[in-house]
Amino acid sequence: MALQSLDIKNQSARTSSPPSARSTLEVAKLIDVSRCIGCKACQSACMEWNDLRDAVGVQEGFYTSPPDLSDQSWTLMRFNELELDGAFRWLILKDGCMHCEDPGCLKACPAPGAVVQYANGIVDFHEEQCIGCGYCIAGCPFDIPRLSAKDSKVYKCTLCSDRVAVGLEPACIKACPTQALSFGSKAEMLFQAEHRLDDLRERGFGKAAVYDPQGVKGTHVVYVLPHGDRPEAYGLPADPRVGEVLRLWRSSAARTIGVITMFGVLVAGLLHYMRHGPLEVPADAGQGGEGKP
Amino acid sequence: MSPRDGDLILRHTNATRVAHWAVAIAFTFLFLSGLALFSPFFFWLSALFGGGPLMRFIHPLAGVALVLTFFPYALGHLADNRWLPADRQWVAHLFAYMRKDHSDVGETAKYNAGQKLMFWSMVPIIAVLAVTGVALWQPWFAPAFPAAVRRAAGLVHAICAFVMFVGIGIHVYAAIWTKGAVDAMIRGTVTRAWARFHHPAWYRQMTGKGTR
Numbered sequence: 001m002a003l004q005s006l007d008i009k010n011q012s013a014r015t016s017s018p019p020s021a022r023s024t025l026e027v028a029k030l031i032d033v034s035r036c037i038g039c040k041a042c043q044s045a046c047m048e049w050n051d052l053r054d055a056v057g058v059q060e061g062f063y064t065s066p067p068d069l070s071d072q073s074w075t076l077m078r079f080n081e082l083e084l085d086g087a088f089r090w091l092i093l094k095d096g097c098m099h100c101e102d103p104g105c106l107k108a109c110p111a112p113g114a115v116v117q118y119a120n121g122i123v124d125f126h127e128e129q130c131i132g133c134g135y136c137i138a139g140c141p142f143d144i145p146r147l148s149a150k151d152s153k154v155y156k157c158t159l160c161s162d163r164v165a166v167g168l169e170p171a172c173i174k175a176c177p178t179q180a181l182s183f184g185s186k187a188e189m190l191f192q193a194e195h196r197l198d199d200l201r202e203r204g205f206g207k208a209a210v211y212d213p214q215g216v217k218g219t220h221v222v223y224v225l226p227h228g229d230r231p232e233a234y235g236l237p238a239d240p241r242v243g244e245v246l247r248l249w250r251s252s253a254a255r256t257i258g259v260i261t262m263f264g265v266l267v268a269g270l271l272h273y274m275r276h277g278p279l280e281v282p283a284d285a286g287q288g289g290e291g292k293p
Numbered sequence: 294m295s296p297r298d299g300d301l302i303l304r305h306t307n308a309t310r311v312a313h314w315a316v317a318i319a320f321t322f323l324f325l326s327g328l329a330l331f332s333p334f335f336f337w338l339s340a341l342f343g344g345g346p347l348m349r350f351i352h353p354l355a356g357v358a359l360v361l362t363f364f365p366y367a368l369g370h371l372a373d374n375r376w377l378p379a380d381r382q383w384v385a386h387l388f389a390y391m392r393k394d395h396s397d398v399g400e401t402a403k404y405n406a407g408q409k410l411m412f413w414s415m416v417p418i419i420a421v422l423a424v425t426g427v428a429l430w431q432p433w434f435a436p437a438f439p440a441a442v443r444r445a446a447g448l449v450h451a452i453c454a455f456v457m458f459v460g461i462g463i464h465v466y467a468a469i470w471t472k473g474a475v476d477a478m479i480r481g482t483v484t485r486a487w488a489r490f491h492h493p494a495w496y497r498q499m500t501g502k503g504t505r
Contacts, residue, residue: 013333108447110330111345131345133330134431138443147432152346245441249448255332258455265459269466272391279393280472281490 005165010117012109026121027164028186029173031094032196032224033234034205035180038063038077038092045175046075049160069095071148071155075172078235084227091227093234094172094181097144097157098213099123099220104242107250108139121186121220122161127153139250141216141240159220189222196224215241301482302499310481312366319362320461322355327454353430360423367416373403374413379494380406395490403495411464418453418460425450 008018047053054072057065063079075096082089103123106115114129115136125136125145132152136145145154160170168174169183182192193210200208209228212218225231231238248254305313326348329338342348382399383390383406390398390407398405404412428438428446435443468474473487488496 013336015333108444110333110336112333112336129345131339131349132431133349133429134435135429135447138429138435138440138447140440143440149432152350152432243444245444245448249444249451255451256334258451259332259334262455262458262462265462265466269462269470272466273470276391276393278472279470281484281486 003165007119008116009119011113012106012115013112024119026186028189029221030182030189030193032180034200034226035178036092037178040077041175042172045171049171069146071146074157080235091234098142099159101217102242104139104141105136108135122159124158124161139246193224200226213240215239302488304477304483305481315362319355319359326352356426363419374409400494401492418457422453
């Protein structure tokens with residue numbers, strides 16, 4: 001309860017409700033893919049601010065570098081190469097945590113407080129509480145969290161929760177030279193996104209769309225996609241959801257029923273013993289050879 | 294065989310008892326750590342393992358220990374757990390048996406039908422727990438499985454663990470309820486009267502004597 005900007009509205013494996021008297025503005029990052037020139041300034045800024053250094057890799061024949069997200073690379077420009085409308089295209093995606101309103105990672109996590117969701121919508125990992133089980137990785141519909149081989153903790157984009165908490169915008173936003181990245185309240189970002197859509201439609205991208213998937217109740221990272229009818233072409237799932245299997249697996253109702261049932265077995269045993277007493281060999285059955293009662 | 298020697302009958306060999314308690318210790322580790330992962334209500338149990346991360350590391354190792362101790366143990370007890378016609382009668386009179394009405398439970402061999410059902414439920418459940426556990430085992434094996442497989446494995450693992458916890462709970466209670474059973478698993482022997490009363494067919498086989 002120190003900083004209102006870091007008030008927690010939900011956390012993993014909780015047994016009670018977090019303090020919820022005060023509310024705060026929900027934030028969002030808007031990524032307008034059409035304005036991105038693939039300069040990777042956002043990647044560098046993320047490394048700088050968070051003091052991350054990924055291993056130097058080797059050239060593998062494409063522009064995406066490093067080749068994947070990692071515990072040291074929390075955001076990554078993915079250069080999706082494909083033929084579209086008869087021409088070669090680069091569909092560049094600034095990949096990273098989407099900060100879902102209904103986060104699968106938080107739902108999957110069994111360690112109390114290792115995954116938190118701030119009232120402003122940012123989903124953050126508190127690595128101090130992380131036990132390294134990797135359930136969040138299995139629970140994420142976007143395949144974002146990465147387990148560190150060094151410390152067996154998971155890492156991902158924090159949406160610079162430390163900066164946002166003190167009124168600064170995330171480091172990647174600050175570094176973007178083309179205003180492909182913006183940051184503000186979610187409502188403001190959606191409003192701005194509509195403007196960008198009008199612009200794109202005028203330029204002939206009739207199917208441009210905002211990517212704010214409702215299967216996870218919306219995200220706090222929102223894309224403007226010129227080819228909005230084909231999010232998969234950018235490497236984004238068309239309809240990301242937490243999913244029924246995960247919901248059932250991590251269902252707190254099912255688990256509570258399970259715990260109560262186990263407790264019930266204990267009580268049933270106690271009551272049975274109280275009513276019937278131990279099963280002992282009857283005294284008259286002690287003679288060798290004959291007389292089973 | 295002198296009469297004094299005849300007072301006790303060997304029910305569980307040294308090897309069986311050591312194996313049984315090895316399985317029991319592995320299970321206890323898995324139960325306590327699994328319960329902490331099963332419900333946040335029990336996460337405090339992680340303190341018994343030196344905290345959450347260490348518990349998470351130990352849990353699959355205890356799983357390997359269970360597999361390595363349980364399956365050889367089960368293999369050695371297949372014959373005694375074969376389902377016999379008399380077992381049907383035991384199951385039919387289960388509730389009478391629970392009320393200590395022994396009149397109709399039939400000619401029980403070395404293990405009664407309840408023990409056999411426990412045995413035959415634990416064999417597949419531990420196998421499924423082991424396989425799904427490997428799919429969830431970070432950081433070494435889980436990355437080899439797609440996320441959807443790991444979610445399904447997690448669900449199946451939790452359900453099987455629940456069934457096992459309840460099953461072992463019943464097993465432990467039945468052993469405490471049946472006076473002499475825990476002693477038999479500790480010291481290995483039972484009295485002749487105990488053997489004749491609880492497992493008449495086995496008693497006959499061990500002594501060559503009738504029970505009537």
